[in-house]
Amino acid sequence: MHTDNHRPLLWKLVILLLILIIIAANSGALKLSVYQLSHISCNDPLLRAWFNIRLPRILLAVIVGMALASSGAVMQGLFRNPLADSGLLGISSGAALMVALTILFPAAFPSIVMLYGKMIAAFIGGMIICLFIYLYSFNEQGNMAKLILLGVAINAIIGAVMGCLSYISDDIQLKQITLWSMGHLGKGSWELVLVAVSLIFLALIMVLKLSYQLNILQLGDEDAHYLGINVQRIKRYLLLLSALLIGTAVAVSGIIAFVGLVIPHMIRLRIGADHRWLILGSALGGGCLLLLADTLARTVVAPAEIPVGLLTSLIGGPYFLWLILKHK
Amino acid sequence: MLTAKHISYHCGQLKLIDNICLNIKAGEIVIIIGPNGAGKSTLLRLLTGYLIPSFGECCILNKPLNQWQAKDLAKVRTVMRQHRQLSFPFKVKEVVAMGRAPCGKAHFHQAISETMCQTDCSTLAERDYRHLSGGEQQRVQLARVLAQLWQPTPTPRLLFLDEPTSALDLYHQQHTLRLLKQLATEQQLAVCCVLHDLNLAALYADRILLLHHGKIVQQGTPKEVITTESIHRWYGVELGTYHHPKNLKIPQIYLHA
Numbered sequence: 154m155h156t157d158n159h160r161p162l163l164w165k166l167v168i169l170l171l172i173l174i175i176i177a178a179n180s181g182a183l184k185l186s187v188y189q190l191s192h193i194s195c196n197d198p199l200l201r202a203w204f205n206i207r208l209p210r211i212l213l214a215v216i217v218g219m220a221l222a223s224s225g226a227v228m229q230g231l232f233r234n235p236l237a238d239s240g241l242l243g244i245s246s247g248a249a250l251m252v253a254l255t256i257l258f259p260a261a262f263p264s265i266v267m268l269y270g271k272m273i274a275a276f277i278g279g280m281i282i283c284l285f286i287y288l289y290s291f292n293e294q295g296n297m298a299k300l301i302l303l304g305v306a307i308n309a310i311i312g313a314v315m316g317c318l319s320y321i322s323d324d325i326q327l328k329q330i331t332l333w334s335m336g337h338l339g340k341g342s343w344e345l346v347l348v349a350v351s352l353i354f355l356a357l358i359m360v361l362k363l364s365y366q367l368n369i370l371q372l373g374d375e376d377a378h379y380l381g382i383n384v385q386r387i388k389r390y391l392l393l394l395s396a397l398l399i400g401t402a403v404a405v406s407g408i409i410a411f412v413g414l415v416i417p418h419m420i421r422l423r424i425g426a427d428h429r430w431l432i433l434g435s436a437l438g439g440g441c442l443l444l445l446a447d448t449l450a451r452t453v454v455a456p457a458e459i460p461v462g463l464l465t466s467l468i469g470g471p472y473f474l475w476l477i478l479k480h481k
Numbered sequence: 482m483l484t485a486k487h488i489s490y491h492c493g494q495l496k497l498i499d500n501i502c503l504n505i506k507a508g509e510i511v512i513i514i515g516p517n518g519a520g521k522s523t524l525l526r527l528l529t530g531y532l533i534p535s536f537g538e539c540c541i542l543n544k545p546l547n548q549w550q551a552k553d554l555a556k557v558r559t560v561m562r563q564h565r566q567l568s569f570p571f572k573v574k575e576v577v578a579m580g581r582a583p584c585g586k587a588h589f590h591q592a593i594s595e596t597m598c599q600t601d602c603s604t605l606a607e608r609d610y611r612h613l614s615g616g617e618q619q620r621v622q623l624a625r626v627l628a629q630l631w632q633p634t635p636t637p638r639l640l641f642l643d644e645p646t647s648a649l650d651l652y653h654q655q656h657t658l659r660l661l662k663q664l665a666t667e668q669q670l671a672v673c674c675v676l677h678d679l680n681l682a683a684l685y686a687d688r689i690l691l692l693h694h695g696k697i698v699q700q701g702t703p704k705e706v707i708t709t710e711s712i713h714r715w716y717g718v719e720l721g722t723y724h725h726p727k728n729l730k731i732p733q734i735y736l737h738a
Contacts, residue, residue, distance in 0.1 A: 157572075229569075230569075233568045233569075234568060235568060235569065365582070368571075368575075368579060369579050369582055371567055371568065371569060371571065372565065372567075372576075372579060373562075373565050375526075375531060375560075375562065376560070376562060376565070378531055378551075379529065379531070379555065379558075379559055379560045380555050380559075380579065380580070380582045380583055380629065381551045381552035381553075381554065381555030381556075381582070381583040382551070382582070383551060421569065421570065425570055425571065425572060425575070426567075426569030426570045426571045426575070427571070427575055
């Protein structure tokens with residue numbers, strides 16, 4: 154009686170996600186439905202293309218969407234601010250800057266880590282900005298306007314540095330950086346999916362384990378302390394985990410904006426603020442949204458593609474505007 | 482229940498709390514009064530273990546505060562601070578349920594229902610906490626801290642409150658202090674409460690401490706502490722005192738216009 158059960162809604166989201174996966178698996182530049190697949194031989198190049206290109210891409214979209222939305226929910230809880238988002242706070246740009254550096258100066262890293270090189274770089278970049286914001290915001294006790302301004306400043310500085318990097322890069326590097334900063338899931342491969350799944354699921358499970366403590370933190374640091382919570386430790390873990398989620402997502406897909414802001418907000422309207430449900434709901438909702446966006450991105454102008462990050466910004470931007478106008 | 486031995490708290494050159502000794506027994510209501518900036522909230526933070534004193538030691542149940550596990554301590558002492566806003570749409574029942582965090586699943590529903598009933602919050606259960614008035618939020622916070630300490634049988638526990646009635650209407654001021662009195666006598670709760678309303682303090686306190694510049698300058702029964710001279714001396718107000726018509730042991734004050 155004293156805690157609501159939102160399991161039915163979560164199941165609905167799971168079913169929606171499965172339906173979207175089936176639709177996505179059926180559509181694309183390659184006209185190939187799941188039904189046809191069952192009638193062609195194992196060695197058919199079509200099947201291989203479906204299995205090695207489309208399927209990993211679908212899974213990547215789902216998992217990256219999950220990471221972005223759940224990390225958004227965690228960051229908002231951590232900063233006690235419904236507008237906290239990795240894009241607005243400049244965490245994504247921090248990750249982007251580090252990735253641009255690895256694109257420009259690949260020799261600086263040994264070849265073994267190059268497969269994970271971008272991921273590690275993105276993680277470090279995101280972490281540095283996270284840490285900076287964390288140190289700043291806890292002196293300010295969740296001052297909303299200042300936090301957003303801080304994000305604006307960080308984004309401006311990193312934007313300028315990125316401009317310099319673009320200026321000195323050659324054509325191929327420039328194309329890589331540009332494409333990467335618009336966010337795309339086109340390079341989905343099974344290795345990438347496995348790495349992303351292992352990191353993101355691990356972080357997600359840990360975050361869910363801490364979700365009740367995150368609820369208590371909403372009472373304020375001092376009150377949480379009186380409830381027997383080790384406030385500093387829980388905050389450190391959560392910050393590290395959300396940086397891991399964002400870093401991994403940014404590393405495999407580039408910058409995909411607004412998923413982390415829009416989805417937790419929408420889920421909160423239905424489920425309420427209890428993070429035990431909110432984070433799981435956001436993960437599922439994020440998976441749905443990004444899969445939908447990516448499927449649209451690769452089918453609307455097929456055989457060409459729109460970068461999925463552009464598409465989420467096109468949807469998320471107006472939604473964000475509406476959010477601001479509604480909460481004056 | 483609680484013993485503080487010569488505790489001081491320095492912040493740079495400033496002595497926020499200066500050599501305070503204090504005992505609080507189970508079943509007793511101790512009320513701390515004092516002008517703004519006297520160090521009342523700082524003293525509360527030292528006694529509850531949120532701040533560590535620069536000198537001296539504070540024990541709860543004869544165990545020094547630094548030897549308590551945070552979770553065990555949370556089961557025997559709690560603090561209601563002046564109310565805070567939440568950023569997210571938590572329901573009232575969810576906020577109250579947070580009080581049971583250190584206690585596990587045992588008696589979960591009973592504790593919450595009972596304390597919400599006691600604090601007159603039952604009808605608010607499904608409401609969004611952010612949309613409540615200041616007084617209602619204060620009652621919900623009281624329900625939360627009472628839920629945290631709730632036990633099926635009377636055991637010694639410590640309840641600290643920092644101006645729990647600041648936003649309450651007259652009815653709920655009386656209701657809250659009567660409830661605290663009842664919990665102290667029936668449930669062996671030790672209550673330590675900061676109040677600004679001296680008349681209210683005189684009505685319900687077993688003992689009053691008057692704090693000024695980090696020192697206890699007066700302590701004793703309401704009759705000993707709330708006198709025209711002492712209140713005039715430490716608060717600097719022009720006032721008079723009289724006896725409560727129903728109980729001559731209780732002093733009440735009135736201000737000169």
